Amino acid sequence: NAGVTQTPKFRILKIGQSMTLQCTQDMNHNYMYWYRQDPGMGLKLIYYSVGAGITDKGEVPNGYNVSRSTTEDFPLRLELAAPSQTSVYFCASRNTEAFFGQGTRLTVV
Amino acid sequence: AQSVTQPDIHITVSEGASLELRCNYSYGATPYLFWYVQSPGQGLQLLLKYFSGDTLVQGIKGFEAEFKRSQSSFNLRKPSVHWSDAAEYFCAVDGGNTGNQFYFGTGTSLTVIP
Known part of the structure; x- marks a missing residue:
């Protein structure tokens, strides 16, 4: 079972560029979420x-x-990447408990 | 608004010692409660969950947690810690059938020393 799949795993963007983080789940869950994780800040x-x-x-x-x-x-x-968006992004889906993807590490320079 | 507080940012324990990680929540009704573990560079894995019923719940890897309504707490415990338990631990709360959002605490980083 694939579960929750995120792509890409890593990406470096320049300020002002745009990108789409992809998230797909194969568990037929209605609820889906996007989180960002920064050091010491949780999700x-x-x-x-x-x-x-x-x-x-x-x-x-x-x-x-x-x-x-x-x-x-x-x-x-x-849409317009900023350095403050440098983070690790997690997608999740759930029925009861949440299932997470492996994350996308994004750096904006 | 719902919130989750993990008072301990970092905990260090010796291998074989017992462990308790604290979690307090703020919510008007009885929420659904969860503990997740995150190893470095990995996603989050569910350790255990509480919806209703028995307030002591068992999870994977020998972890357990106790829901205490009077203290608004859901602390995670393990009788004997292994070196492989070193990771980041997150408590999470869900509004159950009255909410759609899923909130996390700021996490507790666990270091295990030989």
Whole structure:
């Protein structure tokens, strides 16, 4: 079972560039989440979705966008990358407990 | 608003010693509670969860946690720590059937010394 798959694993962006972090789950979960993890700060919720076509902001949504056109996919978009977006990003899906991808380490220079 | 507090940023224990990691939550109703572990460079793995019923729950790798409503706590314990338990531990809370968000504490880093 693949579970939650995130791509890419690593990426370096220049300031002002854009990119999409991909997240796919094969467990037919309705709930999906994007978090960012910074040292000593735990995981901060960026956006979440309760089903296809429905998304909502979490704690730190500024600078990000999401879409949920299918149950399986929940991509995270960075439109104008800033150094403050340097972080490790985790996607998760859940029915009861959450299952996590392996993370995307993003550096903005 | 829901919140999760892990008061201990870093804990060091000797191998074979007992371990307790603290977690306090703030929520109006009884939430769903979880403990996750993260090894360096890895994603998060579920250790155990509490939804309802018996307040002492058993998890993987010999971990257990006790839900105490009166103290709004869900502390993680292990009787005898192994060197492989060195990792980051996160407590998480879910609003259950009244909420869709899933919140994490700031984590406790565990170091195990021989």
